Amino acid sequence: xxxxxxxxxxxxxxxxxxxxxxxxxxxxxxxxxxxxxxxxxxxxxxxxxxxxxxxxxxxxxxxxxxxxxxxxxxxxxxxxxxxxxxxxxxxxxxxxxxxxxxxxxxxxxxxxxxxxxxxxxxxxxxxxxxxxxxxxxxxxxxxxxxxxxxxxxxxx
Amino acid sequence: xxxxxxxxxxxxxxxxxxxxxxxxxxxxxxxxxxxxxxxxxxxxxxxxxxxxxxxxxxxxxxxxxxxxxxxxxxxxxxxxxxxxxxxxxxxxxxxxxxxxxxxxxxxxxxxxxxxxxxxxxxxxxxxxxxxxxxxxxxxxxxxxxxxxxxxxxxxxxxxxxxxxxxxxxxxxxxxxxxxxxxxxxxxxxxxxxxxxxxxxxxxxxxxxxxxxxxxxxxxxxxxxxxxxxxxxxxxxxxxxxxxxxxxxxxxxxxxxxxxxxxxxxxxxxxxxxxxxxxxxxxxxxxxxxxxxxxxxxxxxxxxxxxxxxxxxxxxxxxxxxxxxxxxxxxxxxxxxxxxxxxxxxxxxxxxxxxxxxxxxxxxxxxxxxxxxxxxxxxxxxxxxxxxxxxxxxxxxxxxxxxxxxxxxxxxxxxxxxxxxxxxxxxxxxxxxxxxxxxxxxxxxxxxxxxxxxxxxxxxxxxxxxxxxxxxxxxxxxxxxxxxxxxxxxxxxxxxxxxxxxxxxxxxxxxxxxxxxxxxxxxxxxxxxxxxxxxxxxxxxxxxxxxxxxxxxxxxxxxxxxxxxxxxxxxxxxxxxxxxxxxxxxxxxxxxxxxxxxxxxxxxxxxxxxxxxxxxxxxxxxxxxxxxxxxxxxxxxxxxxxxxxxxxxxxxxxxxxxxxxxxxxxxxxxxxxxxxxxxxxxxxxxxxxxxxxxxxxxxxxxxxxxxxxxx
Numbered sequence: 001x002x003x004x005x006x007x008x009x010x011x012x013x014x015x016x017x018x019x020x021x022x023x024x025x026x027x028x029x030x031x032x033x034x035x036x037x038x039x040x041x042x043x044x045x046x047x048x049x050x051x052x053x054x055x056x057x058x059x060x061x062x063x064x065x066x067x068x069x070x071x072x073x074x075x076x077x078x079x080x081x082x083x084x085x086x087x088x089x090x091x092x093x094x095x096x097x098x099x100x101x102x103x104x105x106x107x108x109x110x111x112x113x114x115x116x117x118x119x120x121x122x123x124x125x126x127x128x129x130x131x132x133x134x135x136x137x138x139x140x141x142x143x144x145x146x147x148x149x150x151x152x153x154x155x156x
Numbered sequence: 157x158x159x160x161x162x163x164x165x166x167x168x169x170x171x172x173x174x175x176x177x178x179x180x181x182x183x184x185x186x187x188x189x190x191x192x193x194x195x196x197x198x199x200x201x202x203x204x205x206x207x208x209x210x211x212x213x214x215x216x217x218x219x220x221x222x223x224x225x226x227x228x229x230x231x232x233x234x235x236x237x238x239x240x241x242x243x244x245x246x247x248x249x250x251x252x253x254x255x256x257x258x259x260x261x262x263x264x265x266x267x268x269x270x271x272x273x274x275x276x277x278x279x280x281x282x283x284x285x286x287x288x289x290x291x292x293x294x295x296x297x298x299x300x301x302x303x304x305x306x307x308x309x310x311x312x313x314x315x316x317x318x319x320x321x322x323x324x325x326x327x328x329x330x331x332x333x334x335x336x337x338x339x340x341x342x343x344x345x346x347x348x349x350x351x352x353x354x355x356x357x358x359x360x361x362x363x364x365x366x367x368x369x370x371x372x373x374x375x376x377x378x379x380x381x382x383x384x385x386x387x388x389x390x391x392x393x394x395x396x397x398x399x400x401x402x403x404x405x406x407x408x409x410x411x412x413x414x415x416x417x418x419x420x421x422x423x424x425x426x427x428x429x430x431x432x433x434x435x436x437x438x439x440x441x442x443x444x445x446x447x448x449x450x451x452x453x454x455x456x457x458x459x460x461x462x463x464x465x466x467x468x469x470x471x472x473x474x475x476x477x478x479x480x481x482x483x484x485x486x487x488x489x490x491x492x493x494x495x496x497x498x499x500x501x502x503x504x505x506x507x508x509x510x511x512x513x514x515x516x517x518x519x520x521x522x523x524x525x526x527x528x529x530x531x532x533x534x535x536x537x538x539x540x541x542x543x544x545x546x547x548x549x550x551x552x553x554x555x556x557x558x559x560x561x562x563x564x565x566x567x568x569x570x571x572x573x574x575x576x577x578x579x580x581x582x583x584x585x586x587x588x589x590x591x592x593x594x595x596x597x598x599x600x601x602x603x604x605x606x607x608x609x610x611x612x613x614x615x616x617x618x619x620x621x622x623x624x625x626x627x628x629x630x631x632x633x634x635x636x637x638x639x640x641x642x643x644x645x646x647x648x649x650x651x652x653x654x655x656x657x658x659x660x661x662x663x664x665x666x667x668x669x670x671x672x673x674x675x676x677x678x679x680x681x682x683x684x685x686x687x688x689x690x691x692x693x694x695x696x697x698x699x700x701x702x703x704x705x706x707x708x709x710x711x712x713x714x715x716x717x718x719x720x721x722x723x724x725x726x727x728x729x730x731x732x733x734x735x736x737x738x739x740x741x742x743x744x745x746x747x748x749x750x751x752x753x754x755x756x757x758x759x760x761x762x763x764x765x766x767x768x769x770x771x772x773x774x775x776x777x778x779x780x781x782x783x784x785x786x787x788x789x790x791x792x793x794x795x796x797x798x799x800x801x802x803x804x805x806x807x808x809x810x811x812x813x814x815x816x817x818x819x820x821x822x823x824x825x826x827x828x829x830x831x832x833x834x835x836x837x838x839x840x841x842x843x844x845x846x847x848x849x850x851x852x853x854x855x856x857x858x859x860x861x862x863x864x865x866x
Contacts, residue, residue: 099198099515137772
């Protein structure tokens with residue numbers, strides 16, 4: 001099996017993997033990175049989103065060969081308890097979830113949005129999160145949290 | 157002489173689990189372990205329960221560790237459902253903690269030589285005059301909690317509570333934003349292997365032959381398990397298990413299955429089957445006048461999927477004739493009872509431990525997958541097996557919320573006042589939960605070599621809130637009524653408990669017809685409702701919602717407003733809603749304004765979160781959701797075929813809580829669904845002038861209703 005080189009949360013990595021194996025499988029089962037969640041296996045729910053070269057993408061459908069030399073960020077790489085990403089802080093402040101299973105994918109979509117558009121409107125936030133499904137109905141809190149993070153980042 | 161006052165009544169959960177140490181323990185350095193029997197299913201319950209414990213014990217909430225429910229250690233509180241956890245677990249914990257505090261104060265009094273009445277507790281430190289002090293932890297060795305509760309302790313009065321009643325950040329949320337594994341799905345056990353289950357595409361089809369050869373040759377395969385019609389694979393990785401299952405499916409031969417009803421005529425199907433009929437309630441008028449006219453209306457709602465974002469998952473590990481199960485079931489003891497029947501083992505040989513799953517809205521496949529894991533794990537010695545269902549199976553084999561047909565006849569006098577009301581429900585039963593019958597309710601139990609019959613759903617007794625009949629008895633003071641429930645005795649589509657059971661359908665029907673009658677009379681629908689309510693708390697939520705929404709906003713073209721109200725189960729939370737919708741090509745719900753009264757809101761932000769979530773989920777049900785099927789199989793097996801409301805479609809939701817600290821709290825999780833459904837339907841009429849009586853309210857349904865009206 002060839003070693004596939006990519007960056008994960010800022011670190012260079014070589015992983016021996018079947019090129020057709022999914023990034024989600026490698027992250028969760030090989031590398032112990034569990035924030036991307038399996039939801040549907042068909043790229044329809046967003047629970048498995050990771051950032052690849054700045055774009056939120058479904059890792060459940062992404063074969064390892066397509067990850068070579070790319071930059072992958074998961075929630076583990078966004079921030080820590082000591083140094084939280086403004087989105088993480090805002091999601092706590094707004095209590096922006098119920099079950100939280102979809103939240104890591106939503107944090108990734110939001111982080112990708114804020115990278116390309118640091119001061120989005122509410123409608124732009126909604127549009128950016130529209131491919132992420134939330135079944136508990138916490139959408140509006142999440143939108144508020146993303147807007148809060150954006151204004152906090154603008155102020156700092 | 158006065159009569160002796162009766163002994164204070166113990167909370168039911170505490171009476172059933174009286175050992176104090178099963179609820180509260182002081183551990184380590186300054187920690188408190190609180191062990192409720194209720195489980196976190198995304199509703200924030202563990203935080204509210206921690207607040208109650210912190211209040212009664214006078215400790216900072218950060219000292220409290222909430223212990224996940226397990227049959228090995230936890231009190232048996234049945235199932236986490238029905239918006240009852242605050243009522244049941246909350247009351248039990250409040251009482252247990254109050255008694256623990258009293259016992260420690262008595263011990264401190266002895267040690268410090270100070271009368272207990274002079275002692276106070278501050279963050280676990282017990283203090284008295286002259287700066288004498290000790291703590292729960294210093295005294296822990298002296299005060300045994302290995303005692304049954306005595307019905308003497310009195311909890312704090314409302315005025316002395318400082319934690320409960322205030323919004324508090326949930327204790328589980330930091331883990332979830334910092335990606336610390338908290339879900340069962342993320343839990344890695346040493347030597348874990350992976351299982352997948354073979355289930356038919358055709359509804360009711362049975363496995364009649366299985367060629368295992370190809371699957372056995374699959375890389376990474378550990379075992380193929382076949383027990384009658386139950387079959388699955390175990391492999392050393394998830395990907396290998398998926399591949400082996402694919403191979404196994406190719407070798408499967410299935411029976412023809414059982415026909416499904418016609419999805420375009422659900423009412424016809426529901427109203428033609430064999431039923432068990434029950435008169436739920438009657439009220440006879442002292443002297444009812446003669447009806448000038450009778451309105452007869454039929455309302456339907458489709459089967460609705462739980463559709464959690466995560467497919468159901470479980471792990472199981474055998475050790476000799478004992479098995480340990482990790483599950484996101486709503487009831488660890490109830491699941492254990494069913495497992496014991498299937499495995500023919502004493503319950504003591506089985507430990508069922510809860511771990512969080514994705515949001516749970518009722519009886520989904522969590523219990524089913526636990527048995528799947530247990531059966532597969534039998535084949536691999538002592539290694540733990542993790543089984544995860546596919547999205548397809550989650551959307552087709554898990555139980556659905558039951559479809560309903562509801563017919564109401566209202567007799568009206570010449571002034572269009574209601575003089576008599578007849579409400580009839582046709583529906584499958586709304587619950588087939590595990591652990592409550594002599595036969596198991598788990599899917600694989602109906603597939604194994606000595607199968608149990610598939611459990612036909614029943615309805616909980618009306619006294620417990622009922623099932624199909626939930627919220628069918630009007631809270632309004634109509635002079636006469638008859639409420640009848642017809643439960644289907646066949647079940648071609650598997651149904652069990654989904655959030656609100658029958659309440660969503662019944663409230664939709666009642667509130668829609670009330671709106672229609674108010675319009676006939678030319679009376680404001682809110683004034684009409686208030687005139688028929690004798691319950692001041694009911695009136696107050698309606699007035700509050702109306703006030704907050706500026707009822708009734710001036711008429712604008714393309715915009716409609718509607719109202720809906722219910723008291724959940726007629727005994728729980730009061731909720732009133734004003735919906736604002738935009739009716740163009742499709743219906744768009746723009747804003748929902750809600751007022752809710754849960755009595756004492758322990759965590760007000762938690763209550764708002766539940767109401768917001770319920771309102772948005774209900775909007776999704778009303779506008780989009782419907783389990784689809786043809787005559788042989790469920791066809792809505794993906795998010796494409798079973799769409800739910802998305803970020804760009806959700807309405808603004810504005811919630812007002814009417815805080816009543818002096819009134820025992822009730823749950824909030826199911827209060828919004830019925831009223832929101834009705835408010836949207838009534839707003840559609842306000843906007844477009846048509847009544848849509850079949851859910852979901854889609855463009856096709858509106859066109860059909862317009863054609864019917866013209």
